[in-house]
Amino acid sequence: MLPLSFQRRIQSLLETTGDKPSLVAAREQLTERYRSKQGTERGGFISSSEIIAYVAARLPATFASIEAILPHIPLKNISSVLDLGAGPGTAALASALYWPECQKIHLIEGDAFMSEISQSLLKGLPELQHRQVSFQKANLLSVTIEASYDLVLLSYVLNELAAHDQKVILQKAWDSAEKGVIIVVPGTPIGYQHLMVLRDLLIEAGAFIAAPCPHHEECPLKEGDWCHFSTRLLRPSFHRKIKDVSLPYEDEKYSYLVALREPVPRPSARIIRKPLQRSGHVTLDFCTPGGIKRQTISRRDKERYRLATKAVWGDGWDDNFTNEKE
Numbered sequence: 541m542l543p544l545s546f547q548r549r550i551q552s553l554l555e556t557t558g559d560k561p562s563l564v565a566a567r568e569q570l571t572e573r574y575r576s577k578q579g580t581e582r583g584g585f586i587s588s589s590e591i592i593a594y595v596a597a598r599l600p601a602t603f604a605s606i607e608a609i610l611p612h613i614p615l616k617n618i619s620s621v622l623d624l625g626a627g628p629g630t631a632a633l634a635s636a637l638y639w640p641e642c643q644k645i646h647l648i649e650g651d652a653f654m655s656e657i658s659q660s661l662l663k664g665l666p667e668l669q670h671r672q673v674s675f676q677k678a679n680l681l682s683v684t685i686e687a688s689y690d691l692v693l694l695s696y697v698l699n700e701l702a703a704h705d706q707k708v709i710l711q712k713a714w715d716s717a718e719k720g721v722i723i724v725v726p727g728t729p730i731g732y733q734h735l736m737v738l739r740d741l742l743i744e745a746g747a748f749i750a751a752p753c754p755h756h757e758e759c760p761l762k763e764g765d766w767c768h769f770s771t772r773l774l775r776p777s778f779h780r781k782i783k784d785v786s787l788p789y790e791d792e793k794y795s796y797l798v799a800l801r802e803p804v805p806r807p808s809a810r811i812i813r814k815p816l817q818r819s820g821h822v823t824l825d826f827c828t829p830g831g832i833k834r835q836t837i838s839r840r841d842k843e844r845y846r847l848a849t850k851a852v853w854g855d856g857w858d859d860n861f862t863n864e865k866e
């Protein structure tokens with residue numbers, strides 16, 4: 541969950557900048573542009589109101605998806621992260637909270653106002669006390685990344701860039717990553733298509749895909765289907781206000797890739813759809829090295845049924861799947 545100290549900072553940012561109607565209008569304009577361009581080559585923010593609207597309307601959801609992804613990364617002792625296209629610092633904050641041992645956090649952001657906002661939100665935050673947090677305003681396409689970092693984060697940024705630019709930035713990210721790269725994009729068909737191209741490049745570069753794929757084979761999903769996951773977030777009141785909604789929660793759909801330099805243990809399968817719980821059985825859809833497989837696990841199969849009733853969409857699953865395609 542977003543730390544309350546951070547929520548309060550967003551709240552005061554909203555109170556001190558812009559009036560509510562103009563922020564709601566900026567949020568609507570931003571949403572409309574995302575829809576019309578399907579989120580690709582959106583061309584950045586066009587006003588400071590849009591940036592503040594982004595922080596209030598999108599940050600809680602992008603934070604929730606990163607929070608859901610991090611437990612699938614079996615790495616400890618992360619000492620440094622680099623957040624590229626950091627925006628308000630969403631992924632940097634989520635990672636710092638997940639790895640309290642992480643001492644060095646560097647954010648690179650291309651928009652000057654957004655970079656200022658990230659500084660006002662993160663600097664002196666109690667949760668980041670005793671960490672070295674630094675901010676750089678630079679274009680990812682031209683910047684030379686001087687240092688290397690354990691993990692490099694690309695959260696909701698590559699999907700907004702042209703295919704060629706995505707590759708250039710991914711290469712820089714990979715070159716500056718000691719342990720690996722995490723990519724998050726919206727859980728849409730187009731987001732997934734971009735991710736599949738980037739996955740091929742990473743595998744070619746020698747990466748080990750630690751999640752969500754439990755293998756390095758070609759993605760077995762049929763045309764028209766796309767690998768994505770969903771997380772439910774409780775909406776802070778500023779989030780409900782800017783979206784003009786009363787429902788206390790929303791579901792954020794996301795797709796992601798965790799590409800590491802060294803192999804790590806990974807589950808033999810991943811649950812790729814919401815489990816179907818019925819009386820006396822649970823049906824699970826898995827991605828496995830042998831393709832997509834469906835299993836119905838009956839209450840009679842005591843231990844597996846117990847695990848299946850607890851399992852959620854996106855969890856890893858260990859079982860003896862054959863590599864035979866169905």
Ligand SMILES: C[S@@+](CC[C@H](N)C(=O)[O-])C[C@H]1O[C@@H](n2cnc3c(N)ncnc32)[C@H](O)[C@@H]1O
Pocket residue numbers: 584585599602603624625626627628629630631648649650651654678679680681694695696697700701
């Ligand atoms: C959708 S926001 C995502 C922000 C944040 N990473 C998150 O997960 O909430 C994309 C961010 O990437 C930045 N960005 C896009 N292209 C960039 C580039 N070429 N160089 C630097 N920053 C860029 C934008 O200014 C924006 O702040």
